[in-house]
Amino acid sequence: MLKTRITELLGIEHPILQGGMAWVATAELAAAVSNGGGLGIIAAGNAPSEWVRGEIKKARSMTTRPLGVNIMLLSPYVDEVIQVIIEEQVPIITTGAGNPGKYMSALKAAGIKVIPVVNSVSLGKRLERSGVDAVIGEGMEAGGHVGTETTMVLIPQLADTLKIPVIAAGGIADGRGMAAAFLLGAEGVQLGTRFICAEECVVHTNYKQMVLKATDRATVITGVSTGHPVRVLKNKLARKFLAAEATGASLAELEELGAGRLAAAVRGDVEEGSLMAGQSAALVDKIQPAAEIIKDLVTKFQTLLDHQ
Numbered sequence: 001m002l003k004t005r006i007t008e009l010l011g012i013e014h015p016i017l018q019g020g021m022a023w024v025a026t027a028e029l030a031a032a033v034s035n036g037g038g039l040g041i042i043a044a045g046n047a048p049s050e051w052v053r054g055e056i057k058k059a060r061s062m063t064t065r066p067l068g069v070n071i072m073l074l075s076p077y078v079d080e081v082i083q084v085i086i087e088e089q090v091p092i093i094t095t096g097a098g099n100p101g102k103y104m105s106a107l108k109a110a111g112i113k114v115i116p117v118v119n120s121v122s123l124g125k126r127l128e129r130s131g132v133d134a135v136i137g138e139g140m141e142a143g144g145h146v147g148t149e150t151t152m153v154l155i156p157q158l159a160d161t162l163k164i165p166v167i168a169a170g171g172i173a174d175g176r177g178m179a180a181a182f183l184l185g186a187e188g189v190q191l192g193t194r195f196i197c198a199e200e201c202v203v204h205t206n207y208k209q210m211v212l213k214a215t216d217r218a219t220v221i222t223g224v225s226t227g228h229p230v231r232v233l234k235n236k237l238a239r240k241f242l243a244a245e246a247t248g249a250s251l252a253e254l255e256e257l258g259a260g261r262l263a264a265a266v267r268g269d270v271e272e273g274s275l276m277a278g279q280s281a282a283l284v285d286k287i288q289p290a291a292e293i294i295k296d297l298v299t300k301f302q303t304l305l306d307h308q
Contacts, residue, residue, distance in 0.1 A: 002298070005165040006188035009113060009133060010092055011066050013037030014298055016178075017136070017167060018290075019192025020070020020094050021144065021276065022046065023266045024203050027055040029290065031062035032200035036291030037298075041068040041094060049080035056088050066091055068115075073098030086110045094136060097145065099123075101130045115167070119147025121157045124166075134165040136190050141171030143193050143278035146221065146231050152184070159185025173280035175300020182305075191297075193278040198290040204268035207275060210235075214281035223258075226251055233275035237261055 006015040016038035018025065022045030030040030040063070042055045052069065059067050069090050071081055074097040082103050085093060093100075093107070095116040100107070107114050108131060117136045118124045124135050137158045139151025151170040158166045168181035169190035178189045195201060197208050210233050222241045223230045232238050241257055249257075258274060265273025288296075 002302070004187040006134065006167060009165065010039050010068075012039050014294055015167075015188035016294055016297060017041060017068075017094070017188060017190040018195050019142075019169065019190050020044075020068075020096065021192050021196070022072065023262050024192075024196060024201060024276075025070065026202055027059035027062065029195060029198055029201045030055075030067055031059045032198060032290035033195065033294070034059075034063045034065040034067055036289075036294040038290075038294050039066060039068055039092065040290075041070050043070045043072075044075065044077075044081050045070075045072050046075045046077070047081075048077050049084045052081050053084045053088060056084075056090060068092035068094060070094045070096065071100070072096055073100060082106065085112065099127065099130075100132070101127075104131055117169070118158070119149060119154070121154075121161050124158050124162055128162050128164050132164065134167060134188075135162065136167045136169050137186070138190075139168075139170030140221075140231070141279040142169055143219070143231050143281075144276040146170075146229055151181070155181060155184040155186050171278060171280050173283040175297045175302075175304060177280070177283075178297055178301045179304040182301075189297075191280075191293075193280050194284055194293060195290060196277065197284050197287045198293060199287055200290050203266045204270075206268040206270045207265050207273075208287060210270050210275055211277055211281045211284050212286070214277065214284070216279070216282045218281060219277060219279055223254070226254055230274075230276065231278060233277050233281065235273075235275055236271040237274060 004015045014037045018033040020041045020043040022043045025043035030042045033040035092113045113133045115134045140146045155168045165187040167188040168186035173194045225245045261274035
């Protein structure tokens with residue numbers, strides 16, 4: 001067992017978090033990761049609050065271990081979701097797409113640990129001052145919404161600058177990546193793409209097969225012109241989106257093109273769906289139970305550190 005400030009803070013066995021992937025990180029996956037000794041996270045995404053409440057209850061019927069919820073701060077339902085999390089006494093939240101500052105007093109009063117995703121040192125410093133418990137430093141290798149810094153350069157800067165613990169995310173899929181993250185100064189890691197291919201992940205098998213087939217150049221970043229870049233696996237939709245951007249399509253046209261596409265991918269349309277995945281997809285070569293994924297990470301990580 002590896003003890004760090006993250007395992008102590010979250011009450012988990014291994015310093016491994018599962019990413020809050022909208023439409024992908026449901027109760028089934030979150031409970032399996034928590035049962036495997038990591039921190040399973042339910043993704044609220046743009047879902048209404050009662051759906052989130054239902055997923056929390058479902059996950060709790062499958063595990064007694066700590067669970068978290070990821071909150072997308074741009075969601076139209078964010079205020080109601082925050083209230084559900086407080087009512088349901090969820091112990092940990094991760095946040096993305098914004099600053100959780102306006103909710104901090106209510107969350108801390110409820111005893112909830114708050115861990116935002118950051119993609120810059122300046123944002124990490126600002127959020128540390130606001131009272132968050134740790135940060136997830138996410139490099140541009142990650143799937144979904146990305147920033148401009150790589151994990152390799154972002155993590156040591158965050159670790160050098162902040163007093164709170166840093167969790168590394170982006171490009172990590174195995175024990176080698178975990179070991180590298182720790183050598184850079186992280187005290188935990190978050191994996192998203194690797195857990196898409198967990199047996200307990202409920203996304204369509206077509207989505208999982210696209211991850212398994214991914215090579216080193218299988219992903220592209222779309223949406224740069226909108227100010228909200230997103231890393232996805234190459235497919236027909238990604239090519240159409242990039243072509244539209246190249247010809248100067250308006251924000252409204254691009255939003256219309258992308259509307260509902262993540263749901264389409266989850267349901268199995270891997271040509272016209274948005275296949276959010278990180279560059280680490282090229283390192284994923286099999287479907288395994290979540291607990292086995294965690295065990296493999298920890299075993300390889302420990303072997304590497306023992307040989308330092």
